[in-house]
Every structure is written in C-alpha cells, then in structure tokens.
Amino acid sequence: MASAEEDGIKILSWNINGLKSKFKKQEVFDTFNEYDVVLLQETKIGKPDTGTKKKDDDDWKIIKKLSDEEYALEKLEDLEFNEDETQQETMYMTYFSSNSRGVAILINKPHTLLSAFSEGGDYAWVHVDIGNQKYTFVSVYCCGRDQNLICNVMLKIFYSFLTNAVDALNSRLVIGGDFNTTLDPKLDANKEIKAHSAGRARLTECMTITKLSDIWRKKNDSKRKYTYFHNNETKSRLDYVFMLKKDENYVINCDIHNEIKLSDHSPVSLTLKVNNAYTNPEE
Numbered sequence: 689m690a691s692a693e694e695d696g697i698k699i700l701s702w703n704i705n706g707l708k709s710k711f712k713k714q715e716v717f718d719t720f721n722e723y724d725v726v727l728l729q730e731t732k733i734g735k736p737d738t739g740t741k742k743k744d745d746d747d748w749k750i751i752k753k754l755s756d757e758e759y760a761l762e763k764l765e766d767l768e769f770n771e772d773e774t775q776q777e778t779m780y781m782t783y784f785s786s787n788s789r790g791v792a793i794l795i796n797k798p799h800t801l802l803s804a805f806s807e808g809g810d811y812a813w814v815h816v817d818i819g820n821q822k823y824t825f826v827s828v829y830c831c832g833r834d835q836n837l838i839c840n841v842m843l844k845i846f847y848s849f850l851t852n853a854v855d856a857l858n859s860r861l862v863i864g865g866d867f868n869t870t871l872d873p874k875l876d877a878n879k880e881i882k883a884h885s886a887g888r889a890r891l892t893e894c895m896t897i898t899k900l901s902d903i904w905r906k907k908n909d910s911k912r913k914y915t916y917f918h919n920n921e922t923k924s925r926l927d928y929v930f931m932l933k934k935d936e937n938y939v940i941n942c943d944i945h946n947e948i949k950l951s952d953h954s955p956v957s958l959t960l961k962v963n964n965a966y967t968n969p970e971e
Contacts, residue, residue, distance in 0.1 A: 696940050697797075697818065697962050699725045701827070701864025701929050702948075702955035707731040707792065715950055723957070724797045724818075727827035727864035731790035733781060734809070774798050782809050791827040791865075803848060811841050815848070815859065819962060822858055828865030830887075838867070839894040860938060860960065863900070863930040866953060867891055871902060875912055876925040884924075900930040903942045904956060913944045915954045929958045 700723040707728060720726050781792035789809030799816040806812035813826040824845060830837045849859070869887035870876035895902070915927040929942060940959040948955055
C-alpha cells in the first residue's frame with residue numbers, strides 16, 4: 689500500500705471491464721495495493737440483468753476488511769456516519785448488474801466516512817477524512833445515455849455538501865471515470881470519431897459551468913496518449929481525472945498507464961500533496 693505521508697496520496701481511476709472475473713488475478717490486487725484510493729468503472733457486480741430491476745434496488749454495498757481473510761458486507765442505509773469512527777481498508781461499490789455498468793471506490797487508508805451516495809450503476813461518491821484532510825472521491829461511468837450526467841452529479845455533490853454540513857471549501861474533489869468521449873478531437877484520438885461530438889460538447893459545457901479541470905491534459909498540454917484501444921485501429925482518450933480548477937495546485941503528477949493490460953482501458957493515476965503546500969500548475 690502506498691505511503692500517503694511520504695509520497696502524497698496516490699489515486700487510480702480505471703475502467704476494469706468486469707471486476708468479478710478478475711478477482712483471482714494477483715496482478716489486480718498488486719495494482720490496487722500500490723494506491724491509496726482506487727476508483728473503478730464497469731465493475732459488473734450484481735444480479736443478472738432481467739430488465740425488471742429497479743434502479744435503486746440493492747444498488748449500494750460496502751465491503752469492510754475485518755481481517756486478512758474476513759470481510760463484512762453492509763447496505764448503505766444500515767451504515768451510521770460517525771466522525772469518531774475510523775474505517776480501515778474498505779471498498780464501497782454499487783450492486784447493480786452482472787452484465788454491465790457499476791462503479792466502486794476502494795480506500796486503502798484509514799479514513800473517517802462522512803457521507804456516501806450512489807444512484808444506479810453510473811456513479812458513486814464518498815466524502816471522507818484522511819489524515820485531517822477532507823476529500824470527495826467520485827467514480828463515474830458515463831455510457832452515453834445521459835449526456836448531462838456530470839452536471840447532475842456535481843449538483844448532487846454540492847447539495848450533499850450543504851445538507852451534510854461537509855466543509856466544501858476545504859474538501860478536495862477528485863472525479864475519476866470513463867466518459868466515453870474525447871475532449872479534444874485532434875489530440876485525444878488517432879482519427880475522427882463523429883459519434884463523440886454531442887457528448888463532447890455537453891461534457892465541455894458542464895466542465896466550464898462547474899469549473900472542472902482535465903488534470904492529465906493540464907499536465908501534458910499537447911501530448912498524445914490514449915486510454916482505449918479498439919480493434920488495434922481506433923485509439924482514444926476516454927478516461928479522465930477531473931478536479932476543481934482551484935485545486936490544481938495540489939497535483940504532483942498525473943499519468944496514463946498503458947503498461948497495465950488487464951482491461952481494454954488503461955488506468956489513469958493521480959498523486960496529490962497531502963499538506964497545504966502548493967505546486968505551481970504551470971511548471
């Protein structure tokens with residue numbers, strides 16, 4: 689597990705393309721253990737999709753690590769938010785469908801859970817305190833059905849701040865996800881993908897309204913690197929880590945890991961400073 693005190697807090701966002709099928713792969717756990725927080729998309733955990741499942745039916749599960757071999761499973765509505773209780777290694781996941789969608793948030797650091805929310809299999813977030821710093825971690829899988837998804841998520845997060853008395857100004861927001869569109873048609877794909885134009889326009893508009901920053905692009909300006917490869921022909925950057933523009937100074941680095949080949953998507957990593965010292969975002 690990464691040492692946040694020495695190296696900053698290390699975060700990974702990854703479309704895993706089916707988590708259950710990879711549970712037996714040691715490489716998956718080796719990768720998870722290198723990071724303090726892991727945001728997963730397309731976990732495909734849940735009951736078989738019969739077409740009759742309600743969106744909010746058992747859609748949120750919490751797996752707590754009690755010991756090296758023992759875990760506890762809870763529903764969100766049974767969870768008590770206690771600022772004096774420290775959680776250990778915990779995975780917060782949607783329980784939606786074994787066929788598609790689904791997200792999860794794995795926290796490998798001792799933390800205090802302040803609030804949590806999930807709706808369906810498209811997104812989830814947790815407000816936590818790690819080392820006396822508040823964070824909001826969000827995992828999003830935008831499969832194209834809802835082009836307003838990111839704006840809706842942001843509105844609900846801000847509403848949650850207000851209703852749960854979370855200190856929004858001091859909480860660092862990190863959104864990781866697969867948004868199924870390119871932000872820059874020239875830099876984020878090796879050829880034109882016309883189907884992305886509508887989603888791109890809406891996502892860009894939502895980012896402007898909510899003042900979100902594409903952190904990898906911020907750090908890599910005009911560089912080309914892709915997160916999704918289709919039939920060895922189409923290459924595109926569909927997976928992003930977003931933060932509020934006001935928090936860009938806390939970023940140490942942001943990388944795309946094409947060397948990790950356990951999914952059809954490459955993960956994106958982010959390292960943040962854990963103290964109040966700023967990093968010049970222009971460097």
